[in-house]
Amino acid sequence: MLSGKWKIRIIGSLSFGKKRFMELIANIEGIAAKMLSKELQELELNGLVKRTVLETKPITVQYELTGYGRSLKPIIDEMAVWGKQHRKNIIKEMTTS
Amino acid sequence: MLSGKWKIRIIGSLSFGKKRFMELIANIEGIAAKMLSKELQELELNGLVKRTVLETKPITVQYELTGYGRSLKPIIDEMAVWGKQHRKNIIKEMTTS
DNA sequence: CAGGATCCTACCGGATACTG
């Protein structure tokens, strides 16, 4: 369900609130439109993300986590915690060697 | 670091204690020897798992988590919790439809 | 028992160009 290179990052980004397609592109460094599009479709299929087309001009699309998607928050949070600590350790290694 | 199809399962299995190669094969349904071998090597390279060759006959090899590997426990635990709940939801869907 | 060596295939993921 979270397979692929970008899904975790996407969910992480959406956990801060609704976002439009372009905002996600800007927010997630390195992702290409095609990848974002494909990953979002899979996330929607799995019921983790809700897609809403806004009738603006030109049209914009909002993405947000569903309740189901938010249920992953504990996992994502733990990953964030670990990543932070991990980076600290790397820096410590660099400065001590 | 946790890339690949099996690393999470391997760490999960090792979180219950040391295990030999065959025990891991038996414990992780569906994994082939080659895959287990490759994933374990990567885990060892990343310092998450410690490999110990026991001079029995024939030789056996013990794998265990390092302290670093155990630092992932909160993440794995949260995943386990989520997976359990997820399965409950699936079953509920099946019985109500 | 614990694995390496080979072979093979699907699909992951990037670049680019195009559309309503």
Added chain:
DNA sequence: CAGTATCCGGTAGGATCCTG
């Protein structure tokens, strides 16, 4: 803006066989 279409290479990962 928010995608889709197309092309393409690399590699993840499975099956099978072999070895100390």
